[in-house]
Amino acid sequence: MIKLKTAEEIKILKEGGRILAEILAEISALVMPGISTAELEKQAINLIKKASGQPSFKGYAGSKYDRSFPTALCASVNSEVVHGPATPARYLKNGDMIGLDIGMRYKKLYTDTAVTLPVGEVDAKTRRLIEVTRECLDLAIQQAKPGNKLLNIARAVQINAEANGFGVVRELVGHGVGYAVHEEPQVPNFYDSDDRELELELQPGLVIAIEPMLTIGDWHIKTAKDGFTILTKDGSTAAHFEHTVAITEEGNIVITAAE
Numbered sequence: 273m274i275k276l277k278t279a280e281e282i283k284i285l286k287e288g289g290r291i292l293a294e295i296l297a298e299i300s301a302l303v304m305p306g307i308s309t310a311e312l313e314k315q316a317i318n319l320i321k322k323a324s325g326q327p328s329f330k331g332y333a334g335s336k337y338d339r340s341f342p343t344a345l346c347a348s349v350n351s352e353v354v355h356g357p358a359t360p361a362r363y364l365k366n367g368d369m370i371g372l373d374i375g376m377r378y379k380k381l382y383t384d385t386a387v388t389l390p391v392g393e394v395d396a397k398t399r400r401l402i403e404v405t406r407e408c409l410d411l412a413i414q415q416a417k418p419g420n421k422l423l424n425i426a427r428a429v430q431i432n433a434e435a436n437g438f439g440v441v442r443e444l445v446g447h448g449v450g451y452a453v454h455e456e457p458q459v460p461n462f463y464d465s466d467d468r469e470l471e472l473e474l475q476p477g478l479v480i481a482i483e484p485m486l487t488i489g490d491w492h493i494k495t496a497k498d499g500f501t502i503l504t505k506d507g508s509t510a511a512h513f514e515h516t517v518a519i520t521e522e523g524n525i526v527i528t529a530a531e
Contacts, residue, residue, distance in 0.1 A: 274448060274456045276477030281381060282518045282525065285450060285479060288325065288378030289516055289527035292385055295319040296374055297530060299345070303370060305392045309347040310361035312372070316345040320376055328375035328382050328453050341500060346373035346386075348501065353441055353485050353493055353510040354386075356501040366392035369402065371512040375453060384449050384481045385528035386514035398509055401488055404436045405511040408461070408484040413515060416474060416482065417523045422459060423470035429461040429484045439491035440484070441510070444502065449516055450479040461485065476521045483514035 277285065299315050320327050327344030341357065348356035348371040349364070356371075364370060373386035388402050408429040415424040425446075433440045446459030457472055461484045464470065489508025496503055504510050516527040 274478065275451055276475060277450050277479050277518065278477070281450065282477075282479070282520075282527075284379050285381050285383055285516070285518065285527050286525060288376060288381060289383040289385070290529070290531055291323045291325065291378065292374065292376045292383050293528045293530040295323065295376070296372060296385055296387060299372060299374070300387060300389055303364065303372075303389045303391060305364060305366040308361040308363045309358040312347060313343050313345045313358035316358070316374060320344060323376070323378070325376040325378040328377045328384070332453055339499070344374065346371070348373070348510075348512065350509050351504045351507050352496075353487070353502045353504060354444060354512055357498065364391045367394055368392075369394055369398055369509060369511065371510075373512065373514065381451065382449055382453055383516045383528055384453070384514060385516060386483060386512050388511040388513060397488060400436070401438060401486060401509060401511045404433060404438055405484055405486045406513050408432050408486065409482060409513040409515060412482045412484060413517055413524065413526060416480070416517050416519060418474055418476055418519055418521065420474050421470065422457065422472045422474070423463055425482060426460045426463045426470060430463055433484070433486050439487040439489060441487065441491050441493060443493055444485055446481045446483045446514070448479065449481045474519045476519055478519040479516065479527070480519075481514055481516050483512060485510060485512045
């Protein structure tokens, strides 16, 4: 069941989302060759606590997992699409890229955001992957307005990704968010004419996490031995960006945008 948020709840989500954006920016500034994912996790925990929030991923036990997620930060490196635990520590090296995904419960409401960053100097193809994935997020957000449908978001991501020669991950999607980490509806990044849920019309009060996931190679994925990390099946590099977005009468509010 889709649960629309009130104007007051969206105001609280915006407050929490702005704080989360600032936290992610501080963590992102630490990314460089030689830093460990455990150090990034420590900073995430400290900053969320300082903001009087609670990490929404750490301890999360969704239907896909047989145990709870171990960290506040998802730190997904190179061919890891999403859901890479930040511990045990891995040290980043020049030429890597890392996706940082973080969620926070603040005043009983949840927000979710992610970026992908180069580590030191990366090759041109990797830089382009990062740029296009971010473009896909921006284009999708432009389509997140009342009267449009989920299919408008899906097409915006898929058309731009494939026009630039990148694969769009199909087995993972965005989602509703606010009262819980994951809510209805699902928000795909590709168009499937058989998916009737894509006909859902966007209404004021709907809050969704839009999160394009692109690959340099094939879009198929697999789960790593840790049971959490999602990898590209062909070992190609992947990128992921995400914002929490509220649909309003006038258009939308990017909840997790920094001011």
